[in-house]
Amino acid sequence: MKPRDLSDHSVYRAGRGIEEVARDLGLDPDDLVKLSSNENVLGPSPKAAAAIRDHADSVHQYPKTSHTDLIERLADDWGLEPEQVWLANGGDGVLDCLSRALLRPGERVLVPRPGFAYYAMSARYHHGEVEEYRLSKADDFAQTADTVLDAYDGERIVAVTSPHNPTGSIMPLDEVERLAEATDEETLVLVDEAYGEFADIESAVDLVRERDDVAVLRTFSKAYGLAGMRLGYGLVPEDWADAYARIHTPFDTGELTCRAGLAALDDDAHIEKTVEMVETAREYLYDNLDARTWESHGNFVLAQVGDSEGRSPSGERSQTASGEAVTDAAQREGIIVRDCTSFGLPDCVRITCGTEEQMKQAVDVLNEVIDA
Numbered sequence: 001m002k003p004r005d006l007s008d009h010s011v012y013r014a015g016r017g018i019e020e021v022a023r024d025l026g027l028d029p030d031d032l033v034k035l036s037s038n039e040n041v042l043g044p045s046p047k048a049a050a051a052i053r054d055h056a057d058s059v060h061q062y063p064k065t066s067h068t069d070l071i072e073r074l075a076d077d078w079g080l081e082p083e084q085v086w087l088a089n090g091g092d093g094v095l096d097c098l099s100r101a102l103l104r105p106g107e108r109v110l111v112p113r114p115g116f117a118y119y120a121m122s123a124r125y126h127h128g129e130v131e132e133y134r135l136s137k138a139d140d141f142a143q144t145a146d147t148v149l150d151a152y153d154g155e156r157i158v159a160v161t162s163p164h165n166p167t168g169s170i171m172p173l174d175e176v177e178r179l180a181e182a183t184d185e186e187t188l189v190l191v192d193e194a195y196g197e198f199a200d201i202e203s204a205v206d207l208v209r210e211r212d213d214v215a216v217l218r219t220f221s222k223a224y225g226l227a228g229m230r231l232g233y234g235l236v237p238e239d240w241a242d243a244y245a246r247i248h249t250p251f252d253t254g255e256l257t258c259r260a261g262l263a264a265l266d267d268d269a270h271i272e273k274t275v276e277m278v279e280t281a282r283e284y285l286y287d288n289l290d291a292r293t294w295e296s297h298g299n300f301v302l303a304q305v306g307d308s309e310g311r312s313p314s315g316e317r318s319q320t321a322s323g324e325a326v327t328d329a330a331q332r333e334g335i336i337v338r339d340c341t342s343f344g345l346p347d348c349v350r351i352t353c354g355t356e357e358q359m360k361q362a363v364d365v366l367n368e369v370i371d372a
Contacts, residue, residue, distance in 0.1 A: 008124060017034070018032045018034045018336070021034075021331055021336055031334050032331075032334050032335075032336060033334060033335050033336065033354065033358050033361060033362060034336045034352075035335065035336060035337050035338075035351050035352040035353075035354055035358065035362055036336045036337050036338040036350075036352060037227070037338070037352065038165070038195075038222060038298070038299055038300050038350075038352050039221075039222075039225070039227050039352065040222060040223065040224070040225035040227075040274055040299070041277075041352070041353075041354040041355060041358060042225065042270070042273065042274055042277065042355075043225050044224070044225035044226055044229075044260070044264075045224050045225055045226070045260075045263065045264040045267040045270040045271075046267065046270060047263040047264060047266055047267040047270070048224065048225070048226060048229075048260040048261070048263045048264040048267065049260075050263065051256075051259045051260050051262065051263035052229075052256050052259065052260050054259075055255060055256055055259045056256065058255055059254070059255050059256060061255060062251050062255070063251055063253060063254055063255040063257070063258050066255055066258035066259050066262065067087060067251075067253060067258050069258070069262060070087060070253075070258045070261050070262050071085045071087060073262060073265060074233060074235075074265075077265065078205050078235055079205075079209065080205070080208065080209065080235060080238075081238055081241065083238070083241040083242055083244070084208070084235055084236050084237070084238055084241045085233055085234070085235060086233060086234040086235075086236060086241075086244045086248065087231070087232075087233050087248075087252075087253045087258075088232050088233065088234065088248065088252060088253065089230045089231075089232070089249075089252045089253060090219065090221060090230040090231065090232045091192070091194050091217050091218075091219040091221065091232035092118045092122065092232070093230070093232055093249075093252060094217045094232045094233060094234040095118055095119065095122040095217070096122050096125070096126070097234065097244065097247055097248055098122075098157065098188070098190065098215065098234060098236075099122045099123055099125070099126035099128060099157075100126055100247040101240070101243040101244075101246075101247050102156055102157060102188060103123065103126050103127070103128040103156055103157070104156075105127040105128075106127065106128070106129060107128050107129070107155075107156040108123075108128060108129045108130065108131055108153075108154075108155040108156060109123040109128055109129075109130055109131070109155055109156060109157040109158070109159065110131050110132070110133055110148065110151060110152060110155040110157070110158045110159065111123075111130060111131070111132055111133075111159045112132070112133060112134075112135055112159065112160070112161060112164065113132040113133070113134050113135070113344055114135065114166060114167065114340070114343035114344045114345055115135075115159070115161060115164070115165070115343070116161060116165055116192070117342065119159045123157070128156070131151065131153070131155060132151065133147060133148050133150065133151035133152070134147075134151070135147065135164070135167065135169070137345075140169070140294055140295075141164065141167035141168075141169040141294060142169060143160070143162065143164060143169050143170060143171035143175065144171070144175050145171075145175045145176075145178040145179040145182060148160070148179055149179065149182055149183075152182075152183060154184055154187065155187060156186065156187060156188065157187070157188045157190055158179070158183060158187060158188070158189050158190065159190050159192060160176060160179070160189060160190065160191045160192065161191075161192045161194075162176070162191055162192070162193060162196075162199070162201070162204070162297075163193075163195040163196070163198065163199045163296070163297035163298040164298075165194070165195065165298065165300070165350075166300065166302050166338070166340055166343050166345070166348070166350040167294055167296070167302050168294055168295065168296025168297050168298045168300065168301065168302060169294070169295075169296075169297070170199055170201055170297050171191075172201065173201065173202045173203075173204060173206065173207070176189065176191055176204050176207060176214070177207055180207065180211060180213055180214050183213070185213065187213060188213055188214070188215055189213060189214045189215075190214075190215050190216075190217065191204040191214065191215070191216050191217070192216075192217045193216055193217060193218055194217065194218065194219045194221070194222060194232075195222055195223075195297065195298035195299060196218060197222065197223035197271060197274075197275060198222075198223065198275060198278050198297060198298050198299050199297035199298070200297075201297070203216065204216050205235050208235050208236065208237060211237065212237040212238075212239045212240070213237070214237070215234055215235060215236045215237065216234065216235040217232065217233075217234055217235075218232065218233055218234075218235065219231070219232040219233075220232065220260075220261050220264060222298075222299060223271055223274050223275065223299070224261075224264040224267075224270070224271070225264075225270070225274070226257075226260055226261065226264060229254075229256070229257045229260050229261075230253075230257060231253060231257045231258075231260070231261050274299075277353065277354075277355060278299045278353040280356065281301075281353035281354055281355075281356075281358075281359045282296055282301055282353055284356070284359045284360075284363070285301045285303070285351060285353075285359065285363065286301070288363045288367075289301075289303055289351075289363050289366060289367065290366075290367045290370050290371055291303040291304055291305050291366070291370055292304040299352060299353045300350050300351060300352045300353060301350070301351050301353065302340070302345075302348055302349075302350050302351075303348060303349055303350075303351060303366075304347055304348050305322070305323060305326045305347060305348065305349055305366075305370050306322050306323075306325075306326070306347045306370075322341075322346055322347060323339040323340050323341050323345065323346055323347060323348050323349045324339045324341055324346070326339075326349055326366065326369050326370060327339040327349055329369040329372070330362075330365050330366055330369050333365045333368075333369070334361075334365065335361065335362045335365045335366065337349045337350065337351050337352075337362070337366070338350040338351075338352075349366075351366075
């Protein structure tokens with residue numbers, strides 16, 4: 001007895017955790033600063049944490065009421081009908097729901113490269129095929145409709161990430177609309193706004209209200225600090241919104257997860273504090289890191305720490321002029337950042353935005369490693 005052939009399926013490589021790194025390096029976890037997974041370093045929304053404690057004795061019940069309440073709250077916040085809100089087990093759960101609802105065997109999705117690996121993984125799990133469009137470093141990873149359309153060939157789903165991970169670039173709303181206008185009637189333009197709270201741009205949900213070929217993905221993992229609760233949601237066209245009842249996994253968002261989400265939506269102070277911290281951290285990294293950086297609209301900054309010839313940004317040949325080498329060296333000094341080799345950017349690292357103290361510590365360590 002064996003599973004089906006999975007040789008064409010890749011493994012998702014998440015950023016390493018503090019305990020894992022500390023164990024491997026023989027360090028005290030308290031001496032490490034994790035800036036590799038774009039988590040909220042301020043922690044969860046305090047109101048959400050309180051809700052988790054307050055409802056802990058109700059986990060023997062299925063999350064029917066809380067699930068319904070959260071859907072209705074999100075629908076009200078976004079000006080949509082409740083049927084247009086698809087709750088799921090994180091943003092990746094939303095991708096699975098959309099793949100189940102839209103993809104027939106052999107149909108294709110078009111995804112960005114570099115980009116979030118799970119777009120392609122979810123499509124393949126659901127017997128779809130994957131094509132890529134390229135975001136160019138030479139163009140500062142600019143996202144335009146033309147960039148996508150140059151590679152487009154009638155795919156069923158086109159994924160756009162705005163703000164984009166790991167580069168931080170955005171696709172303005174007028175470009176998303178132009179893309180939707182230029183693609184076939186049976187193509188869904190999916191706009192992943194997992195980092196939307198950190199970007200001063202209009203959400204593509206405006207197009208969801210007007211069109212039947214645009215959907216938006218959002219998550220509580222980043223700005224709200226609920227990555228460990230696994231809560232995401234899709235905002236989908238009204239015309240086919242009832243598909244959710246037919247394809248979504250029963251009770252895939254738990255009671256405490258839904259209660260935490262409801263409470264987090266009322267915690268404006270936590271969001272404001274988080275966004276302010278991120279804006280300050282991004283500017284600090286731009287100004288002080290001895291590496292090329294790109295303007296970011298997310299809670300992270302992409303930095304080029306070397307090039308294909310093994311040189312540091314200053315032009316000197318370096319033993320650590322690669323994302324992997326810089327990441328390994330920084331870890332030994334207590335700073336965990338994300339090597340971007342898996343994104344197709346082997347000369348880059350991604351640094352999650354943190355507190356002023358964390359940013360100073362990270363920059364000091366990274367500069368020492370980069371210039372070594």
